[in-house]
Amino acid sequence: MVESHYPFIIIGGSITAYSAIKTFREFDKDTRILLVSGEDRLPYKRTKINKHIIRGFDKEEFRLADEKWYAQNNVDLLLDWVVNLNPDDKTISTKGKHQFTFGRLLIATGATSVIPQISGLTLNEYHKVQNAIDVEKLIATSKEAHAFLIIGAGVEGIETADQLVRKGKKVVIVNRLPHPMQKLFPASITDILKTEMKKKEVEFIGGINISSVHKNQKGRYEVVIKGQSYVFDALVACAGAIPNITLATEAGLETDRGIVVNKWLQTSHPHIYAAGDVSQHPGGYISGLWHAAEYQGKIVAQNVNNYYMKFEAPPFRLKTEVFNLFLFSAAYESVIPDEMEIINEEAGDVQRIFYFKDDKLKAAVMINDGERAKTYQLALMEEWSLEKIKNKIPLQPPMAFSFSPSK
Ligand SMILES: Cc1cc2nc3c(=O)[nH]c(=O)nc-3n(C[C@H](O)[C@H](O)[C@H](O)COP(=O)(O)OP(=O)(O)OC[C@H]3O[C@@H](n4cnc5c(N)ncnc54)[C@H](O)[C@@H]3O)c2cc1C
Known part of the structure; x- marks a missing residue:
């Protein structure tokens, strides 16, 4: 039953919400949430x-959980869009x-996905990969369409390219920055990625902003x-994401790039929390990773239950498997090369x-040490020394290949 007053309401059903509910129930089994x-489906x-x-x-x-889980956890789930927030009367x-x-x-x-401003195109000409329904539309289009232009070579763009090319499609990726996934990896790794993409005939064009596109009479x-001239059947916007702050801004809460929160x-309203990709932390940090959102949901649930806990972001990692590579990046955006000792090691691939x-x-x-990714993550969380890394995750030399001719 949906009631009119709730001690705790969450807007937005994804990992932050799910994690907040799970943690909330560790403290309080009964309060209705x-x-x-x-969206059109369960988180x-x-x-x-x-x-x-x-x-x-x-x-x-x-699904993160089925209907039964929400019912068992005293959660009323409403698939609807919140259009107004009034902090004064808490409505x-x-x-x-x-x-x-x-x-x-x-x-x-x-x-939500950033849609690039390109003359000659309306908003609905772009495919996106933000929500499941967006990807379902892209899948439907890919049944007929052959040539795809992906705008943006962050992780979502590269993963989408990998899938489309494996589906037999022709893919070109353009990127504002010169290299793919440049915010996550240095050039020595993005060069390997570029080489692998080229092997699959994906054309990567970096350092470019497309300013205009002409839709011809055939709809291409x-x-x-x-x-150089290109003709595409479909366009996919993977040009990053911006926090959904409209509700908070219109409610008069302090916003900047995200909703401004304290630790x-x-x-700016003490009874209203913001967490996950929408929140902007002291110093301007906005996370954009699944586990970072999950962790923030957990912290809010503790704080709502008066177990005050500060959010101090541990180094969350991104991992992805694309173009036959395993890629791992953690806290790379915080690197200040002149102030850090940099150890670069290679063995085999x-x-x-x-x-x-x-x-x-x-x-x-x-790159390509996926089986030990969890240990790399632990090393970061515990700030291991170089010696400890060499002991615990030694760089394994490539397997020697010996050949004994059969007699
Ligand atoms: C295609 C894709 C692939 C990704 N891959 C990775 C990955 O491999 N690893 C990784 O760490 N991260 C990845 N990310 C990022 C990760 O998914 C996000 O960091 C994470 O989902 C953020 O969770 P959240 O709870 O903050 O919000 P979101 O997951 O963004 O969900 C917010 C929800 O709130 C809803 N909402 C918004 N406004 C309203 C409103 N007014 N009323 C009601 N509902 C509303 C939205 O519709 C949405 O359902 C990926 C993201 C995308 C899009």
Whole structure:
């Protein structure tokens, strides 16, 4: 039953919300919680959707939990869009004309795809990979379309390219920055990625902003890139994501690039929290990773239950498997080359680069050592010294290949 007052309401159904609910129940089994989620399905593992373009997925497939779990946890789940928040009388209103009051509120509205401004195109000409429904549309298009232009070579763009090319499609990726995944990896690793993409005939064009596209009479997209003409059947915007702050801004909460929060993840209203991709932390940090959102949800649930805990971001990692490579990056954005000791090691197809300050591991990137990724993550969390790394995760030489001719 949906009630009109809830001690705790969460807006936005994804990992922040799920993690907040799970943690909340460790402290309090009974208080009813309302989760208002704007998508057409139960909260799901967003990280999976663009990695399953080839085979597709069912609506229920990547669910974080089924209906029973929400019922068992005293959570009323409403699939609706929150259109208004009034912090003074602690009220939210939804598109479906529901109104609720809250004791504490968590805004976990995440982020949404940036759509590039390109003359000649309307917003609905672009495919996106933000939500499951977006990827379902892309999968439907890919049944007929052959040539794809992907705009943006961050991790979502590269993963989408990997899937499309494995589906037999022709893919060109353009990127504002000169290298793919440049914010996550140094050139020595992005060069390997470029080589692997080239082997699969993916054309990567870096350092470019497309300013105009012509849609011809056949509905195909004609583009001139660096003096060369291309024709595409479909366009995919993977140009990053921006926090969904409209609700908070209109409510008069302090916002900047994200919703501004203090170290307890409270917004400028003490009873309203923001966490996950939507929140902007002291110093300007905005996370954009699954485990970072999960951790923040946990912290909000503790703070709502008066177990005050500060958010001090541990180094969350990104890992991905694309173009036959395993790529791992953690805290690379915090690297200040002049102030750090950099250890670069290679053996066979494995390459890893560690960044130390005062012999404490502060950041790491790695390629093709996926089986030990968890140990790399632990090394970062515990700030291992170089010696400890050499002992615990020695660089394994490539397997010697011996050949004994049979008699
Ligand atoms: C395709 C893709 C692949 C990714 N892969 C990785 C990966 O491999 N590893 C990794 O660490 N991270 C990855 N990420 C990032 C990761 O998914 C996010 O960091 C994480 O999902 C953030 O969780 P969140 O809870 O903050 O919000 P989100 O997951 O963004 O969800 C927010 C939810 O709130 C809803 N909402 C927004 N406004 C309203 C409103 N007014 N009313 C009701 N509902 C609302 C949205 O519709 C959405 O359902 C990926 C992201 C995408 C898009």
